[in-house]
Amino acid sequence: MASSTTYGSVKDLFENIGKEVQELAKNDAKQYRSQLKGDLSQATYSRNSNGQETPSDPCELNHEYHTTVTGGFDKNNPCKNRPNVRFSDIYGGQCTDSKIRGNDTNNGGACAPFRRLFLCDHHLSHMQADQIDSKDNLLLEVSLAAQYEGKLLVERHRECKKTHEDFKTNICDVLARSFADIG
Incomplete structure (x- = not known):
C-alpha cells in the first residue's frame, strides 16, 4: 500500500487492507491446493x-x-x-456445554442451529x-x-x-x- 494513498473514510481504508490480506492469503494457499x-x-x-x-x-x-x-x-x-424432524419448533437449536470441545462451561454453552443438529x-x-x-x-x-x-x-x-x-x-x-x- 502506497504511503500517499488517501481514503474517503476509515471504512474504505479497512476494505482496502482486507482486500490486500485476502489476496496474500489466496496466493499463499495456492501452494497447498494440490496437497488438500x-x-x-x-x-x-x-x-x-x-x-x-x-x-x-x-x-x-x-x-x-x-x-x-x-x-x-x-x-x-x-x-x-x-430424527425424521430436521427443522422444528419443538426441537429448536441445541445449546449445551458438552457438545463442543473447548467450550466455556460457565455460560450455558454454544448453540447449534437446526440444520447443524440433524x-x-x-x-x-x-x-x-x-x-x-x-x-x-x-x-x-x-x-x-x-x-x-x-x-x-x-x-x-x-x-x-x-x-x-x-x-x-x-x-x-x-x-x-x-x-x-x-x-
Whole structure:
C-alpha cells in the first residue's frame, strides 16, 4: 500500500487492507491446493479385496461398501439414528456445554442451529484418525455424507412444497446451506 494513498473514510481504508490480506492469503494457499485436493477415484477401502474400485461419480457410492471408517451394524449409514424432524419448533437449536470441545462451561454453552443438529453424518462420528490414511479417503467419507444429505433434502423439500403452497425456497438454496455445514 502506497504511503500517499488517501481514503474517503476509515471504512474504505479497512476494505482496502482486507482486500490486500485476502489476496496474500489466496496466493499463499495456492501452494497447498494440490496437497488438500482429494481424488475420489483413488480412494481405497478395506472391504475391497479386488483392488481399487471406487466409482468416480459420488452419486454411485454405496454406504454398505464404499467406506473405511465403520465395521458394519449399519453404522456406515450416514442417516442412521437421525430424527425424521430436521427443522422444528419443538426441537429448536441445541445449546449445551458438552457438545463442543473447548467450550466455556460457565455460560450455558454454544448453540447449534437446526440444520447443524440433524445432518446425515452418522458414519463420520465413528471415524478414527487411523482409518483415514489419505485425502482421497477423507473425500470418500465426506462425499457419502453429502450424497445422503442431498437425497434426504430433495425428498423433504418435495414433501414441504406439497403441504405448504406458500413455500418458495429453491432446492438449490436448501442444498447450498446444508452443504456449507458439511464442508
